Amino acid sequence: MRDILTFAELTFREARRSKILWTALGLGLAFIALYSVGFYYIYQETVRYSHGRDVTLDAGFNFVVMAGLYVISFLGVMLAVLTSVGTISGEITSHTIQTLATKPLRRAAILLGKWLGLALMLTSYIILLSGGIILATWAISGYLLPNALPGMVLIAFQALIMLSLSILGGTRLSTVANGVLAFMLYGLAFVGGWIEQFGSLMHNETAVDIGIVSSLLVPSEAMWKMAANIMQPPAVGVLGMSPFSMTVAPSTAMLVYAFVYTAVLIGLAGHSFSHRDL
């Protein structure tokens, strides 16, 4: 456990030294500021033409926050892959791993430590960004997104799924190959998710099945769908008013599956890394 924490701390220190941390934080704050300014003007315009608070007004605000969260969810996935894609393979090709792996520790500790360090940073970042825009919306308009906390956790979990996938790939693949694989799998889940939505709208079972299979292969997009589903007022979903409305929402079974999936990925990554030659 101590070794895991040492590597988690090392990963954090590396992010800080390589200026990734500060750059990401600066840009994240800029993102929240830009969103707030934009939302402020949207709010000013809307209230001018409306007669008091009603469901349609809230649905409009909901749409704007969901658009912001959609961007954050995408950024989260990108950051998860980009920060982790070379974290193992890079250490192997550069030989920095040799003095680390010959210490009296299990190799899995190196991998788990890196995972933990990156996971904590990603989760904090996603919560900071999405919390920032949800709070900004609330401060400006008084509209509070329903189920904000579990929704944010699901968005963060989506990034952690991709993180685990790319860490596993990195134990065997070169950095570039691993990056290509991770993004292709994310793309697959993404497209599969949309096919499922359209299939459900058009009552095409094959399309729905394709979506389900793709969610089983990579359950990241399904987490976003769950998040989107719980963070929208029921009326929006039923009326199909927004592109984030879910005609079919993943079930709790999917969430359990995603947990098991991630745990298996991490376990496989530990095994694969422990059994390879360095």
Add this chain to the structure above:
Amino acid sequence: MTQGALAIEAHRLRKEYGPKVAVDSLTLAVERGEVFGFLGPNGAGKTTSVKMLLGLARPTAGEGKLLGLPITDPRCRQRVGFLPEHFRFHEWLHADEFLDLHGKLHNLSKEVRARRVPELLELVGLTEAAERRLGAFSKGMLQRIGLAQALINEPELVFLDEPTSGLDPLGRRMVRDIIRHLRERGTTVFLNSHLLSEVEVTCTRVAFVTSGRVRHVTSLHGHQDGFVEVDLRVGKIDEGLVTGLGQWSKQVEVEASTNTLTLRLSDESSLPEIARWIVGRGTDLYSLSPRAMSLEDLFFSVVGSDMPCEIS
């Protein structure tokens, strides 16, 4: 750690990479306190052997122990230090942080680390550079800090893979002094090198390796009488003489024109016996002159004849 156990034991360690055999069958026993040289041409499997012993590469077959514990158990590396051949470290770490990190990974307490880090920086002459980023270090400085890293846990066994390759003469002397210092402390040093002159001055025993097999192990204690070539001039050379001398020397070179024979012996102790045997069988013996072989001569005599074609 098991007290009194050998520092390194390897029994038929074998490593295949697909169809390629990197190490055929490594059997080795290194006593505590030895400075053991591991010599061989490029591609002989030296680095792969070290990697197997340190758990970086999984042996295809065979087993090994470090300080009495099996190499599959990470705890066997608790009192082991290692400077790899391709030393590269996290460039964004400062020299002192780097040593502190490696101390932490050896489970050294904060107090011990606070004492060891400055000590080692001084030992390798990098006290001034303590707070500089490793990215700004020259190759020689990296090798020094790498060496310091290998000693952070006051190891009982240190693996040095080509420790002087990036160093200038001053740096080499520093490494030699450090090895001498370790030897005085009773630390076992496993030195992987192809710099024969380095090995000759620092090692107590050497193994010659080709194609992943130990071909010859010899002591370098007072190396003059460690292994010798002997020139014999006799009255007449016959078949019986050559085959008879074969019991002392595997190789008997015959120069018929001058009636001279050259033997290669592991030490001088058999010389009187050889002389008695020659005279006893009625052959005239005009001269018997032993001369010490340099490590280089020995290297070529062991390795040269057995080198695979692709390594020339």
